[in-house]
Every structure is written in structure tokens, then in C-alpha cells.
Amino acid sequence: MSILIKNGRIISASDDYIADIYIEGETISAIGKDLDVKPDKVIDASGKLIFPGGIDPHVHLDMPFMGAFSSDDHETGTRAALFGGTTMVIDYAIQTRGDSLHSALKIWKGRANGKAYGDYSFHIAITDYNENVKAELQDIIEKEGITSFKTFMAYKGALMIDDKQMLGIMNEVKKYDGLVAVHATNGDMIEYLVEKYKSEGKLTPWYHYLSQPEITEAEATGRFVDLAYLSGVNSYVVHMTCEGALNKVREATVRNQKVLVETCPQYLLLDASLYKNGFEAAKWVMSPPLREKKDRETLWAGIKQGLIQSVGTDHCPFMWNDKLKGENDFTKIPNGAPGIEHRIELLYSEGVKKDRICLNKLIEVTSTNVAKIFGLFPQKGTIAVGSDADIVIFDPEEKHTISADTHHHRCDYSAYEGLEVTGKTKTVFLRGEVAIDNDEVKVGKGYGKFIKRGVPL
Ligand code: URP
Numbered sequence: 292m293s294i295l296i297k298n299g300r301i302i303s304a305s306d307d308y309i310a311d312i313y314i315e316g317e318t319i320s321a322i323g324k325d326l327d328v329k330p331d332k333v334i335d336a337s338g339k340l341i342f343p344g345g346i347d348p349h350v351h352l353d354m355p356f357m358g359a360f361s362s363d364d365h366e367t368g369t370r371a372a373l374f375g376g377t378t379m380v381i382d383y384a385i386q387t388r389g390d391s392l393h394s395a396l397k398i399w400k401g402r403a404n405g406k407a408y409g410d411y412s413f414h415i416a417i418t419d420y421n422e423n424v425k426a427e428l429q430d431i432i433e434k435e436g437i438t439s440f441k442t443f444m445a446y447k448g449a450l451m452i453d454d455k456q457m458l459g460i461m462n463e464v465k466k467y468d469g470l471v472a473v474h475a476t477n478g479d480m481i482e483y484l485v486e487k488y489k490s491e492g493k494l495t496p497w498y499h500y501l502s503q504p505e506i507t508e509a510e511a512t513g514r515f516v517d518l519a520y521l522s523g524v525n526s527y528v529v530h531m532t533c534e535g536a537l538n539k540v541r542e543a544t545v546r547n548q549k550v551l552v553e554t555c556p557q558y559l560l561l562d563a564s565l566y567k568n569g570f571e572a573a574k575w576v577m578s579p580p581l582r583e584k585k586d587r588e589t590l591w592a593g594i595k596q597g598l599i600q601s602v603g604t605d606h607c608p609f610m611w612n613d614k615l616k617g618e619n620d621f622t623k624i625p626n627g628a629p630g631i632e633h634r635i636e637l638l639y640s641e642g643v644k645k646d647r648i649c650l651n652k653l654i655e656v657t658s659t660n661v662a663k664i665f666g667l668f669p670q671k672g673t674i675a676v677g678s679d680a681d682i683v684i685f686d687p688e689e690k691h692t693i694s695a696d697t698h699h700h701r702c703d704y705s706a707y708e709g710l711e712v713t714g715k716t717k718t719v720f721l722r723g724e725v726a727i728d729n730d731e732v733k734v735g736k737g738y739g740k741f742i743k744r745g746v747p748l
């Protein structure tokens with residue numbers, strides 16, 4: 292099958308031009324004007340923007356967590372992602388303590404295989420570092436194509452590792468040029484505050500917010516930055532929320548250290564005033580929590596300054612019934628919020644349209660940089676001859692309102708209910724197939740495939 296997309300305005304991380312794109316099979320075979328080709332199908336994209344398919348570096352699908360499962364699985368989650376122009380996601384396979392990394396990968400691959408609509412890969416979260424795990428890393432990186440590992444400095448007693456384990460992981464991952472990512476908040480400080488509030492009978496979602504103040508994130512980020520410096524590993528801080536944490540990364544640039552940073556739309560757009568909404572605030576109970584308006588400004592500036600390279604959603608939805616488990620105790624509210632569908636539209640509407648970032652930056656942080664950091668470039672993350680034909684046709688003017696009534700997440704509320712956005716994903720190609728067209732999914736369940744990754748560029 293061959294397709295010609297005509298007259299679209301192609302946006303990459305560095306370019307902005309009008310041209311035609313010729314797709315043959317799964318890849319792009321030509322880009323230019325007046326191409327001498329005989330396509331099976333022609334699509335007119337006049338007046339539309341053309342983006343490379345989005346890659347979401349941070350999602351949790353079908354994840355057992357805090358007594359529940361995240362409510363989108365690989366079927367509904369990757370489908371919702373496609374509706375918003377995200378053609379690939381990188382999910383987290385979490386090692387069960389006492390079990391191997393290979394086993395975690397097998398379990399998560401089993402969850403996704405035959406179900407996903409969009410392409411996918413996994414990071415592996417190492418929760419129990421020991422000699423057996425150490426011996427697995429080379430194979431996982433070089434044979435399995437899993438090149439990034441998440442570590443937790445929080446969730447004490449469940450996922451958290453200590454600094455010695457962190458250094459062990461960093462040292463080993465560095466040998467094979469992989470990357471260590473971190474959930475950087477100080478688990479001991481948080482536990483101290485949680486115990487204090489609980490002993491005082493302070494159990495509403497507001498105290499979730501107060502038990503993870505900015506200093507808990509700044510401290511852990513600084514420590515992670517130092518550990519990464521000592522080991523020399525490729526390092527990446529996930530879901531950064533605040534000024535104090537970003538300043539630790541900024542300071543490290545003085546000694547010529549590069550630490551990669553991800554933030555999320557919720558930290559760019561929402562703030563902690565939402566925790567004043569009684570138990571409804573449980574919708575935004577996530578870790579780290581939403582912050583202050585000054586932090587939002589710092590994060591937008593950090594993207595502009597190149598200190599923040601990627602925007603993931605940390606999509607981790609729970610049905611309201613699961614959130615209710617914490618009605619009388621905020622520590623029992625499953626942490627996480629939905630958002631996989633809205634990342635590109637939110638960043639376009641609130642970022643590009645409001646002059647906070649330019650179109651090229653939008654593509655950088657939602658696709659190109661993610662592909663480079665996670666070993667997918669140039670197969671993915673760009674519109675270029677030879678790359679996968681993962682392409683989004685985007686209407687820059689169409690307005691719509693985000694709502695749980697119309698979103699494609701399997702979640703009975705939205706974190707952005709009632710927000711009007713400008714700009715809409717119209718048509719999405721995934722490896723040369725029309726995957727979404729005018730609000731309808733066109734590929735079948737199971738079309739999405741596991742993509743092996745290389746090391747960071
Ligand atoms: O609250 C969150 N972020 N839930 C998902 C797990 C994590 O820490 O990323």
C-alpha cells in the first residue's frame with residue numbers, strides 16, 4: 292500500500308516547511324514537492340500541521356499498584372494514546388522483589404502482546420538489586436532491547452532502593468551504555484511526614500500534598516545527580532515538578548554534567564490549589580503532587596532553556612471506586628492520574644498557542660528527544676526518508692473541550708474536565724497504516740508491536 296500526504300506543513304524538531312510525504316509499506320520513502328509517484332491513496336493535508344508520531348516515555352498500563360490496577364490496559368491505553376497523536380508508549384515493567392528482570396519483562400510483554408493498538412516498549416523498574424539482577428543487565432540491554440531502568444528513591448517498603456543499590460545499578464548499566472531513570476523524592480522524609488500527619492488525625496488528600504513538599508524532591512534530585520556524577524551513567528529524572536529540583540540539575544551543568552529531565556502536562560498546567568477540593572482532590576493524588584504556580588513557570592522556562600528535554604504523561608489512571616479506598620486515609624488513595632490522550636493537544640494549546648514554546652520545541656519534547664534518549668531515533672521521532680511512517684495530521688485551529696464523557700481513557704473522570712483546547716489530532720498513521728481518522732480507530736487490536744530499543748544517542 293502506498294499513500295501520498297499532500298501539502299501539509301511538516302514540523303520537525305528543527306524544520307518547518309510545506310511538502311508532500313510518500314509512504315510505501317511501513318516507512319516514508321520520499322519527501323518533496325511534485326514527487327513522481329503513483330500512490331494507491333492521496334490525502335490532502337492543506338492547512339494542517341504534520342507532526343512525527345508522539346512517543347510517550349512514561350505510562351503505567353495494567354499496573355498493580357496500591358491495592359488496585361491502573362485502569363487502562365495496553366488495549367485501551369494505547370488506543371487512547373493514538374487518538375491524541377501518540378503512536379508509541381514506553382511503559383514500566385516493575386520487578387517483583389525476589390524475582391528477576393527477565394520475569395518482569397515477560398509478564399509485561401504478556402500483558403501487551405496481541406492487545407496493543409499502538410507501538411510500545413518498556414523500561415524496567417529495578418526494586419531489588421542483587422547479584423542475580425546484576426548478571427541479567429547485559430542481556431536485557433543488548434539482547435532484549437530494554438536500555439532504560441527506573442529506580443525509586445520513594446515508596447518506602449515497596450519500591451524504594453537505597454543509595455548503595457542505586458550506585459550498583461548505575462555502575463552496571465553504564466558498562467552497557469544504558470540509562471538510569473529515577474523517581475526522585477526522599478522516601479524517609481515523606482514517611483516521617485506521613486506518620487506525623489496520621490498521628491494528628493490529618494487524613495484528607497490535602498495532607499498527601501503536605502507530606503511531599505518541594506524539599507523532598509529537591510533533596511532526592513540533588514542526591515541522584517551526585518550519584519550519577521560519581522558513576523558517570525546516562526541519567527534521567529522522571530516527572531519533575533518543581534523549581535528546587537530543577538535547580539539541582541541546573542547547578543550540575545556548572546561541572547559540565549548533563550542530567551536529562553522529564554516533566555508532565557499536569558505539572559505544567561495544574562497546581563496544588565486543586566487539593567483544597569475535599570475528597571474530589573483524590574483525582575489529582577499523584578506522586579510527586581501538583582505544586583505551586585511559580586513551579587509551573589519554572590518548568591515552562593526549563594523546557595525553553597533545554598534543561599527539560601521531554602514531556603511524558605505518567606499516565607496512571609484509577610477508577611473513582613479505587614480512589615475511594617482512601618476516603619478516610621490519603622495514604623490508601625492509589626497514586627496517579629489519567630492523561631495519555633491529551634499530551635500533545637495540551638502542549639500545543641497551552642504551550643504553542645500561548646507563546647510559551649515554539650512548534651519545533653513541541654516536537655522535540657513529545658517525540659524527537661524521547662526517541663533519541665530512549666534509543667529509537669531515527670526509526671521513530673522524526674519525519675525522514677527511511678523512518679517509520681508514524682505521522683500525525685493536526686488541525687491547528689479546531690477547538691474542543693476535554694471531558695470524561697468524550698475521552699478514550701478507561702477512567703470515569705478526567706484530570707482536565709471542562710478545559711477547552713485549541714488544536715486537534717485528525718489523522719494518525721502508524722507504520723504506514725491509517726490508525727485514527729476523524730475520531731475513529733482504523734487499525735485492529737494487536738496492531739501495535741513491541742519495539743526493541745538501542746542505547747541513548
Ligand atoms: O502517582 C504516580 N506518579 N503514580 C505512578 C507511579 C509513579 O510514581 O510514577
Ligand code: ZN
Nearest residue numbers: 474529530578
Ligand atoms: Zn514515579
Ligand code: ZN
Nearest residue numbers: 349351605607
Ligand atoms: Zn510513573
